[in-house]
Structures are given as C-alpha cells and as structure tokens.
Amino acid sequence: xxxxxxxxxxxxxxxxxxxxxxxxxxxxxxxxxxxxxxxxxxxxxxxxxxxxxxxxxxxxxxxxxxxxxxxxxxxxxxxxxxxxxxxxxxxxxxxxxxxxxxxxxxxxxxxxxxxxxxxxxxxxxxxxxxxxxxxxxxxxxxxxxxxxxxxxxxxxxxxxxxxxxxxxxxxxxxxxxxxxxxxxxxxxxxxxxxxxxxxxxxxxxxxxxxxxxxxxxxxxxxxxxxxxxxxxxxxxxxxxxxxxxxxxxxxxxxxxxxxxxxxxxxxxxxxxxxxxxxxxxxxxxxxxxxxxxxxxxxxxxxxxxxxxxxxxxxxxxxxxxxxxxxxxxxxxxxxxxxxxxxxxxxxxxxxxxxxxxxxxxxxxxxxxxxxxxxxxxxxxxxxxxxxxxxxxxxxxxxxxxxxxxxxxxxxxxxxxxxxxxxxxxxxxxxxxxxxxxxxxxxxxxxxxxxxxxxxxxxxxxxxxxxxxxxxxxxxxxxxxxxxxxxxxxxxxxxxxxxxxxxxxxxxxxxxxxxxxxxxxxxxxxxxxxxxxxxxxxxxxxxxxxxxxxxxxxxxxxxxxxxxxxxxxxxxxxxxxxxxxxxxxxxxxxxxxxxxxxxxxxxxxxxxxxxxxxxxxxxxxxxxxxxxxxxxxxxxxxxxxxxxxxxxxxxxxxxxxxxxxxxxxxxxxxxxxxxxxxxxxxxxxxxxxxxxxxxxxxxxxxxxxxxxxxxxxxxxxxxxxxxxxxxxxxxxxxxxxxxxxxxxxxxxxxxxxxxxxxxxxxxxxxxxxxxxxxxxxxxxxxxxxxxx
Amino acid sequence: xxxxxxxxxxxxxxxxxxxxxxxxxxxxxxxxxxxxxxxxxxxxxxxxxxxxxxxxxxxxxxxxxxxxxxxxxxxxxxxxxxxxxxxxxxxxxxxxxxxxxxxxxxxxxxxxxxxxxxxxxxxxxxxxxxxxxxxxxxxxxxxxxxxxxxxxxxxxxxxxxxxxxxxxx
Numbered sequence: 001x002x003x004x005x006x007x008x009x010x011x012x013x014x015x016x017x018x019x020x021x022x023x024x025x026x027x028x029x030x031x032x033x034x035x036x037x038x039x040x041x042x043x044x045x046x047x048x049x050x051x052x053x054x055x056x057x058x059x060x061x062x063x064x065x066x067x068x069x070x071x072x073x074x075x076x077x078x079x080x081x082x083x084x085x086x087x088x089x090x091x092x093x094x095x096x097x098x099x100x101x102x103x104x105x106x107x108x109x110x111x112x113x114x115x116x117x118x119x120x121x122x123x124x125x126x127x128x129x130x131x132x133x134x135x136x137x138x139x140x141x142x143x144x145x146x147x148x149x150x151x152x153x154x155x156x157x158x159x160x161x162x163x164x165x166x167x168x169x170x171x172x173x174x175x176x177x178x179x180x181x182x183x184x185x186x187x188x189x190x191x192x193x194x195x196x197x198x199x200x201x202x203x204x205x206x207x208x209x210x211x212x213x214x215x216x217x218x219x220x221x222x223x224x225x226x227x228x229x230x231x232x233x234x235x236x237x238x239x240x241x242x243x244x245x246x247x248x249x250x251x252x253x254x255x256x257x258x259x260x261x262x263x264x265x266x267x268x269x270x271x272x273x274x275x276x277x278x279x280x281x282x283x284x285x286x287x288x289x290x291x292x293x294x295x296x297x298x299x300x301x302x303x304x305x306x307x308x309x310x311x312x313x314x315x316x317x318x319x320x321x322x323x324x325x326x327x328x329x330x331x332x333x334x335x336x337x338x339x340x341x342x343x344x345x346x347x348x349x350x351x352x353x354x355x356x357x358x359x360x361x362x363x364x365x366x367x368x369x370x371x372x373x374x375x376x377x378x379x380x381x382x383x384x385x386x387x388x389x390x391x392x393x394x395x396x397x398x399x400x401x402x403x404x405x406x407x408x409x410x411x412x413x414x415x416x417x418x419x420x421x422x423x424x425x426x427x428x429x430x431x432x433x434x435x436x437x438x439x440x441x442x443x444x445x446x447x448x449x450x451x452x453x454x455x456x457x458x459x460x461x462x463x464x465x466x467x468x469x470x471x472x473x474x475x476x477x478x479x480x481x482x483x484x485x486x487x488x489x490x491x492x493x494x495x496x497x498x499x500x501x502x503x504x505x506x507x508x509x510x511x512x513x514x515x516x517x518x519x520x521x522x523x524x525x526x527x528x529x530x531x532x533x534x535x536x537x538x539x540x541x542x543x544x545x546x547x548x549x550x551x552x553x554x555x556x557x558x559x560x561x562x563x564x565x566x567x568x569x570x571x572x573x574x575x576x577x578x579x580x581x582x583x584x585x586x587x588x589x590x591x592x593x594x595x596x597x598x599x600x601x602x603x604x605x606x607x608x609x610x611x612x613x614x615x616x617x618x619x620x621x622x623x624x625x626x627x628x629x630x631x632x633x634x635x636x637x638x639x640x641x642x643x644x645x646x647x648x649x650x651x652x653x654x655x656x657x658x659x660x661x662x663x664x665x666x667x668x669x670x671x672x673x674x675x676x677x678x679x680x681x682x683x684x685x686x687x688x689x690x691x692x693x694x695x696x697x698x699x700x701x702x703x704x705x706x707x708x709x710x711x712x713x714x715x716x717x718x719x720x721x722x723x724x725x726x727x728x729x730x731x732x733x734x735x736x737x738x739x740x741x742x743x744x745x746x747x748x749x750x751x752x753x754x755x756x757x758x759x760x761x762x763x764x765x766x767x768x769x770x771x772x773x774x775x776x777x778x779x780x781x782x783x784x785x786x787x
Numbered sequence: 788x789x790x791x792x793x794x795x796x797x798x799x800x801x802x803x804x805x806x807x808x809x810x811x812x813x814x815x816x817x818x819x820x821x822x823x824x825x826x827x828x829x830x831x832x833x834x835x836x837x838x839x840x841x842x843x844x845x846x847x848x849x850x851x852x853x854x855x856x857x858x859x860x861x862x863x864x865x866x867x868x869x870x871x872x873x874x875x876x877x878x879x880x881x882x883x884x885x886x887x888x889x890x891x892x893x894x895x896x897x898x899x900x901x902x903x904x905x906x907x908x909x910x911x912x913x914x915x916x917x918x919x920x921x922x923x924x925x926x927x928x929x930x931x932x933x934x935x936x937x938x939x940x941x942x943x944x945x946x947x948x949x950x951x952x953x954x955x956x
Contacts, residue, residue: 414856654840700842742851743860745889745944746844755839755851755858763839763853 050079096134252301410738421759460488487537503610515552555625583623587611646737861892904928
C-alpha cells in the first residue's frame with residue numbers, strides 16, 4: 001500500500017502533478033465561497049465546497065493518497081450535514097473549513113515533492129479531530145431538526161409530539177415505534193448511523209478507505225446518462241414501493257403487492273450496486289430482508305413495519321437527492337472547466353493499466369482491485385436487462401426547449417389557418433389545394449395535440465405523495481383518517497402540478513388538523529371514529545377541479561367572524577355576509593382559527609399561500625362547509641393551455657372567440673320566449689330555464705347589425721354551473737385559437753382573457769366566460785367607457 | 788423601474804448605436820404642430836391599419852393591431868393631447884416604439900423626418916399653467932427658425948406614473 005518514490009514511473013508522476021495542480025486550483029477558486037456560509041444559507045456555496053472535498057476525495061482515493069482521502073471524507077461529512085439543514089454557520093465552523101483548506105494545501109504540497117502524503121499523517125489525525133468536533137457542534141445546533149445520533153433517539157421517544165417542526169420527517173417515525181422487534185429496530189439504527197460509522201471505520205481501517213475511494217473512482221466511469229437513468233428509475237421504484245406499502249398497511253392480504261414491492265426493491269438494489277452507491281444498496285438489502293420475511297409469512301404487516309420501510313424509502317430518497325444535486329453541480333462545472341475535464345478523463349481510463357502494473361509490492365492491492373472489478377462486471381452483466389427497460393420510458397428534455405416548441409406550434413397553427421382561409425382563395429375551385437390543405441390541417445392538429453401532451457402529467461405521482469402526507473399527519477395528530485383518492489389519472493400541465501403542490505398540502509393538513517375531530521370526539525358525536533377525507537380530481541369544461549372533502553367538524557361561521565373582527569380583518573357588520581364570503585376570510589393573511597398553534601397548522605400562513613398560488617394560475621378556491629358535517633375545498637384551475645378550440649362570433653364588424661367547451665347551445669330566439677323586466681333586464685326561457693341575456697354590443701359599446709334579438713343569435717354559455725345567454729349577430733365558425741395576451745401596456749380587461757389572430761390577419765378578442773357571467777349577475781360592475 | 792435606470796439600460800442595449808442615435812429625433816405632426824421623440828425608442832413606422840378595439844380600457848388606447856403576429860397596442864396621440872379625432876388618411880402613421888420592453892404604437896397625423904437637434908438647441912419648456920398636456924414636454928427644440936416640441940415618451944405613455952419619474956429625475 002505504501003507508495004515508494006522509486007516505484008513510481010514518470011507517467012504516474014505526471015498524473016500526480018496534474019492532480020496536485022488541479023486540486024490547488026479547485027481549492028483556490030472555491031475558497032471565497034466559504035465566506036458565503038457566514039451570512040446566508042446559500043446551498044449553492046455549500047454544494048460547491050462539498051463538491052471540492054468530494055472530488056478531492058475521489059481523486060486522492062484513486063491515487064492512493066490515504067491521508068488526503070480521510071481528511072476530505074470527514075470534511076465531506078461535515079459539509080453534508082451543513083447542506084442538509086441550510087442555516088447560517090457559526091464562526092467556529094467556518095474557521096474549521098478554512099483550516100481544512102489550508103491543511104489540504106499543505107498535504108498537496110507534500111504530494112508534489114514526496115509523491116505521497118504519508119508524512120502528514122499525524123497532523124491529519126489532529127485535523128480530523130477538529131473537523132469531528134465541528135461536526136458535533138453543527139449537529140448540536142441542529143439537533144432539534146435533524147437528529148442523526150443514536151444517543152438522541154431515546155430522547156425523542158419521550159417527547160414525540162412536542163417538536164417545533166413543520167415538515168414531517170423520518171426521525172419522528174422512528175420515535176413512534178418503540179414496540180418494534182428489537183432486531184429490526186437495531187437494523188434501522190445501524191443504517192441511520194451508516195455515515196458516522198463509515199467515518200470511524202475509515203479512521204481505524206485504511207484498507208477500507210481505499211475500497212471506498214475505489215467506489216468513487218467507479219463513479220466517474222459511469223456516464224451522466226446512466227446516472228440519470230438510474231435516478232429516474234430509482235424514483236419510480238421508490239414511488240411504486242411507497243404506494244404499495246400504503247395499500248398493504250390497510251390490506252395486508254394482498255400478496256401480489258408484497259411481491260411487486262419486493263421486486264422493486266430488488267431492482268433498486270441491483271441498480272444501486274451497479275452504480276456503486278453502496279449505501280443505497282445496503283438499505284435496499286435491509287428492506288429486501290424485511291419484505292422477504294413478509295413474503296414468507298414470517299413477519300406480519302403491521303403499522304410499525306410499514307413505518308420502517310417507509311422511513312427507509314425516505315432515507316434512500318434523501319441519498320438520491322444528494323446524488324442529483326451533485327450531478328447538477330457537476331454539469332455546471334463541466335461547462336466552466338471543460339479543459340480540465342478533458343485532462344481528467346484519460347486518467348480514469350488508465351486505471352486498469354495502473355492496477356495491473358508490474359509492481360511486486362502491490363500485489364495485494366492488485367488482487368483487491370481485480371476482485372472488485374470482477375464483482376462489478378458480474379453486476380454489470382446483471383444490470384443491462386433492467387437498464388434497458390428504463391431506457392424506453394423517457395428522455396429528459398429541457399423545459400425551455402418544450403416551451404419553444406410550444407410557441408412554434410402556436411405560430412404554425414396561426415399561419416396554417418391564415419393560408420387555408422386566405423381571402424385570395426375566395427371563389428376559386430382548387431381541388432388539389434384543398435386536399436393538401438386538409439392534410440396540413442390534420443397534421444398541425446396532431447402536432448399540437450402531441451406537443452400539448454408532452455407537458456401533461458397525470459396527478460397520480462402527486463396524489464401518492466399526499467397519501468403519505470395524510471398518513472404522517474394523522475399519526476402525528478392522533479387522528480384516524482381514511483383517505484379516498486380518485487381521479488389521479490387526470491392529466492395536468494407539469495408546471496401547474498408544481499404550483500398546486502403546496503396549496504394541496506396546506507388544505508389537506510387543515511382538513512386533518514382542523515377538520516377531522518379526534519376519535520373520541522367523533523364517537524361522542526355519533527360518527528365513525530375514522531374520519532373520511534377524499535381527494536379527487538376531474539375535468540370540467542376547460543378547467544380542472546381538485547376537491548378536498550372531509551366529514552369533520554366543518555368551519556364554524558361565528559368563530560371565523562369573531563376571529564376576523566379580533567384581528568381587524570373584518571370591518572363593518574358581519575350579518576350581511578354570505579357563508580361564502582365568511583369562508584373567504586380564512587384566506588386573509590394572518591388569519592388563524594386554531595385555538596393553539598400546532599406544529600402542523602394554525603399559524604395563519606397556509607391558506608394565504610393557497611390563495612396566492614391558485615390565483616397565480618388564474619384559478620380559484622371555493623369553500624363550502626356545514627358545521628358538524630364537514631367541509632369541501634374546490635380548487636378550480638384552468639388548463640392554462642396556450643391553444644384552445646374556439647367558436648368565433650361576430651358583433652358588427654368585431655369578432656370574438658368563445659372557448660367551445662363553455663358553449664352549451666345556440667339558437668335564434670322566438671320573440672315570445674323573451675321577457676323584459678321592469679328594470680330593463682331581458683330574460684329568455686329555454687325549455688324550463690330562465691336565463692338572462694347579455695347584449696355584447698351594449699357591453700362593449702359596439703354597433704351591431706340589429707338590435708332585435710330575433711334577428712341575431714343567442715349563445716348559452718356556462719361556467720361554474722351558472723348560465724347566461726350572449727346576444728351576437730352571427731356565428732362565424734370554429735377555429736383553433738392560439739391565445740395571445742393583450743399587451744402588458746393595456747393590463748387586465750374585464751370580460752376579455754386575451755386575443756387571437758384570425759385567418760385574415762385581423763384580431764379577435766377571446767371572451768372570459770366567467771367574468772362575463774359575473775358581469776351579468778352584477779350589472780353595476782360594468783364600466784362602459786367608450787374606446 | 789425608474790426612468791433613469793431604464794434610460795441607462797437602453798443605452799447599454801443599443802451600445803455602438805449610441806453615437807449615431809445621439810441628438811437624433813423623429814419629428815411628426817399633429818394638428819399642424821411639430822413634435823419630436825428621441826429616435827432610440829423608435830422601432831419602425833407603419834401606415835395606419837386595422838385597429839381592433841378593446842372594450843373598457845383607457846380612452847387614449849385606441850385598440851390593438853397585429854404586426855406580423857405580434858399584438859401591439861396603439862395610442863391615439865391626439866386623444867392624449869385632448870384633441871378631436873380626425874379621419875385617418877394616407878398620411879396617418881403608426882410609430883412603433885419600444886419602451887420598458889413593450890412595443891407600443893403611436894398614431895400621429897403625419898411623420899415628418901429624422902433630424903439632429905443638438906443639446907445647445909434645446910431649451911427647457913417654459914413653465915406654464917396652461918393646458919394639461921404640457922406635462923408631456925421634455926424640452927423645446929430650435930431648428931433654424933422652426934420650433935419642435937420634444938416629447939417625453941415615458942410621460943406620454945404612462946401618465947399615471949408621471950410622479951414616479953419626476954421623483955427620480
């Protein structure tokens with residue numbers, strides 16, 4: 001193991017030289033970032049520094065520089081802890097990081113002259129103690145949030161519910177399972193302690209150190225594409241497992257799910273092993289063992305077993321996140337430091353050569369390396385089958401490109417209809433042209449559908465996360481909740497899904513915390529002790545409805561009014577407010593009805609966020625509630641697609657577009673069916689319904705062909721189960737509309753959502769059905785400025 | 788964004804064109820009076836075209852036009868000056884300007900020419916309490932024996948924000 005100057009040929013000397021200069025470079029460029037830790041929780045800086053240590057660790061392992069390897073490993077551990085809980089670092093921690101930088105420079109200097117770092121061994125012990133000390137300190141600072149020590153686990157058990165936390169993280173789960181079989185319990189703690197142990201082993205066992213670093217050298221043999229595939233695949237496998245486990249908890253008899261989960265974990269184990277992520281591999285093995293016992297009926301599926309497995313999944317997820325961050329970081333550095341990367345690559349390729357170099361003293365090492373490679377080859381042989389199945393599934397594309405594609409398709413559709421509806425064609429009989437035009441139309445439509453579907457994702461993944469959330473929150477609140485999910489196949493624009501994630505979390509938490517009562521209260525009220533919460537999604541018109549409904553206590557009107565008055569949110573008499581208006585008060589910033597602020601909800605920030613996020617999507621939130629019976633939150637989110645199917649109508653010489661999905665029917669009215677009320681409101685009777693008539697020409701101050709309703713056409717539009725009749729001169733046709741915004745200079749226009757370019761190049765305004773209906777119901781809101 | 792910052796940004800964007808555009812003004816005529824705006828804001832000049840009216844917006848915004856697939860709002864400058872609308876004819880033009888990164892069209896009676904008005908030839912607008920539209924005036928330019936009214940384009944377009952700009956000036 002010990003390197004000897006005489007045994008090192010010139011080639012390796014060269015490589016060592018470039019290793020040292022590269023390492024110096026990396027230390028120098030990243031040292032200024034340490035300063036950032038002092039005054040900001042800048043995860044980018046933390047990641048960059050982490051990356052420095054990590055790269056150094058990998059390289060030093062490859063060059064068998066054990067001292068550097070150990071120091072960097074420990075420094076990496078420190079940075080990893082800092083990274084996990086972003087917060088401003090204390091002066092002493094920063095000093096330690098600086099010290100580490102300096103010490104590494106010192107070691108590198110030795111490598112440069114002595115071709116080994118062994119002479120720094122003793123100082124390294126001191127340095128590592130200092131870092132270890134810093135690690136302890138950082139942990140202490142954060143012990144309330146991210147306990148990673150064995151010693152703390154029992155402490156947790158004594159106060160499982162009183163922690164000031166917002167997120168539901170795994171530590172609580174471990175705290176809630178004291179009655180677990182001691183064997184399994186141990187296993188889990190062992191796993192959680194992995195990071196620390198690994199470090200200790202490294203301190204005492206240099207052989208292992210080289211093996212670990214070997215593993216990191218392996219890492220660089222794996223291409224980014226493979227890593228991406230692994231990460232995506234792993235997420236999917238974890239999602240599947242999580243979903244299955246949650247079902248199994250309720251329906252333990254479903255053996256096929258056990259098998260499926262076992263299969264998923266098994267695949268994960270194989271992939272992780274192949275990729276060299278030993279930690280994930282080992283956790284997977286543990287999970288596999290547990291699942292195997294379940295499969296063989298040696299172990300029953302109980303809540304605490306599921307909890308362990310879930311917390312394992314969580315741990316693996318965290319590891320995957322770390323890996324993802326690392327890769328992202330690498331991508332950035334790759335752009336910046338291309339020449340360096342080139343230098344690095346040949347080195348890695350030379351590895352086998354290096355290992356088999358005819359140096360007698362190193363025979364043991366060679367064998368070790370060989371074994372390792374053989375082992376890896378075996379795994380490699382096993383892995384391809386799995387990798388291939390993942391390959392087909394997806395490719396990762398930058399969203400920027402997709403957005404660009406979207407824009408271009410939009411332009412194409414506009415141009416297509418400009419060509420096929422060109423005024424030059426009027427009166428010409430062009431058989432071939434028409435044939436081709438039809439083809440073009442068909443293809444553009446298909447292209448549009450595909451490009452739209454690219455961004456669409458089913459809500460399933462998100463809803464599954466919600467299942468997990470409901471489980472965790474209800475355990476924590478000591479409430480029994482049965483979550484019923486439906487409509488998870490509903491597809492939504494990816495960007496929209498991301499935006500509704502937070503609001504949904506808040507609403508569900510509220511439903512459990514404020515809505516569903518404690519089991520004994522429910523029994524006293526004559527309800528089933530298990531509360532029902534349903535989460536469902538469906539399309540309605542060009543909107544998606546996401547509904548969260550619970551059968552809990554409902555929202556007490558008087559409590560809200562009292563609180564609102566106390567907090568000065570509500571001014572004036574509350575009697576005139578409708579229930580809807582009262583419930584809307586909970587969206588006001590700073591509003592909270594919770595008697596006590598729990599760690600889950602009650603600070604009065606949640607609903608405020610819900611409203612803001614949903615409004616950003618041009619959506620809305622409706623609340624309905626019956627006291628004692630439960631409440632219902634309805635999120636209405638427009639599909640926010642840039643393209644829609646539109647019906648074109650004409651009023652005078654203006655053309656308007658209506659989303660075809662909101663049109664119910666159109667008809668020429670019979671004068672007998674129209675009634676005018678005393679205050680001039682016109683209504684029309686359509687079968688059994690009486691609907692108000694809106695004259696578009698009045699609303700928009702236009703000249704229409706005729707003032708007589710029976711000479712034009714009435715179009716029934718519907719939004720949110722409310723209907724209104726629009727009066728226009730005629731229906732012009734149907735067209736794909738690429739929605740364009742009115743200029744920012746104009747701002748928001750009541751009744752109009754945007755505009756589109758028509759076939760003849762003129763502009764049609766797209767009507768906002770909902771606000772038109774609002775206007776019809778509150779005519780005073782209409783301001784008829786002449787434009 | 789404040790007036791000053793924006794001006795600096797635009798200068799940066801225009802870069803090398805700065806020299807050639809300095810002191811250059813586009814002059815146009817409204818109701819027999821000569822006005823001018825700095826050339827650096829001007830994107831292009833187009834003839835009058837079909838304007839789509841948009842309901843319930845500020846009365847001086849005449850509507851929107853489709854300029855090669857881009858929606859551009861157009862301002863009736865006459866209305867800005869509290870003048871009567873006139874019939875558009877073949878001399879009526881839309882000057883497309885880009886301000887705050889938004890393209891906006893200005894409808895004017897007639898576009899005259901691009902001319903140099905040196906700083907020495909520009910005099911501050913005489914203080915007046917007559918007429919509200921004098922607030923759009925940046926300065927008065929003298930070209931030979933003619934007088935051009937140099938307009939502050941920000942004030943012309945964003946009346947409501949006038950105070951903000953004044954504070955920063």
